[in-house]
Amino acid sequence: MRGVILGSGIISGDDGKRYQFHLQDIQNLEGRSERSLEKCEVDFEIDESGEKASAKAIFITKSSANVVDSITNSLNDNSISSIKLKAYIGIIFSALAFIPFLGWFFAIAGVVVYIFALIGISRESGCKSIIFNFIISAVLSFISTIIISFSTVSAVVGALSNADSGIFAGIGFAGIIGFIIAISALYFSYKYYSLLSEATNERLFFYAFIISVIATLTIFIPLLGILLTIISYIVQIVAWVKFKEIRKIN
Missing domain, CATH: 1.10.287 (Helix Hairpins)
Structure with missing residues (x-):
């Protein structure tokens, strides 16, 4: 029998009837979530052993034909x-x-x-x-980077042009604001990596965060800051490759 998956656990067969199914009955699921199966065409056998006929031995023969739906389903998978x-x-x-x-x-x-x-x-x-x-x-990091970069450039330009003390005071105040925002960004980044490590049961995410913090603190040391930033980036990629589960957390 051929049919189309209408939604959660329901197949509309070519005979005009609807059949319930379970994800484990799909033979070529290949990591798809139930949400992404909507509008997929399937081939299946009918199981009439229960009170209601259901579908079993299901094979997906064609994914959703609509490109937009396909992309949406992929993003929501x-x-x-x-x-x-x-x-x-x-x-x-x-x-x-x-x-x-x-x-x-x-x-x-x-x-x-x-x-x-x-x-x-x-x-x-x-x-x-x-x-x-x-x-x-991410937003706070972007803002702090802009402010600190502007303050640094302004300080250099002011020094070269012999600017008065009032301008330097303003530049220094902006730099302090940028530093405070950067500390706030670091706090939220810590919370993000902590929760991500807990949810995925993969501590490498948190280690990547620690290395990135050290990289930021040593950014003015030639090559060391850049090297640590690259290492942090690699560790985070490895963490995404390695994680195998998602745990329920509060």
Whole structure:
């Protein structure tokens, strides 16, 4: 019998009848979540041993034909394999942010896809704070970087142009504000990595955070800060590769 999956646990058969099914009865599930199966075409056998006829020995013959639906289902797929794939794409796109002209596109796309990976972990773990802490830490980090960079450049330009003390006082105040925001970003980043490590049962995420903090503190030491930043990046990638479960947390 052939049919189409209508939604959660329901197949509409070519005979006009509807049949219930369980995920374990799909022979080629291949990591798909139940949410991503909607509108997939299937071939199945009818099991009439129960009170109601149900579907068994189900094979997916064709995924959703609509490209938009396919992309939407993929983004909403909370299976571990799908979450990992979105994280990989997000990390790779973020690494391409330094490409001239197209860098902003890759940076934004990378963050969006990465957030969808975190949404999957948030849904499966029941912890919405993971996404909140990630977004807040990212926004505060961006703001502090802009302020501190502006203050540093302004201080150098002011020194070269013999600016008066009032200007330097303003630059120093802006630098202090930027530093306070950076500390706040560090706090939310700590919360994010702690929750992510707990939800995935993978401590490498937290180790990546610790290394990144050390890298930030040593950024002015030639090569060391850059080397530690690269190591932190690699450790985080390994953590995404290694994690195999999502645990329920408060």
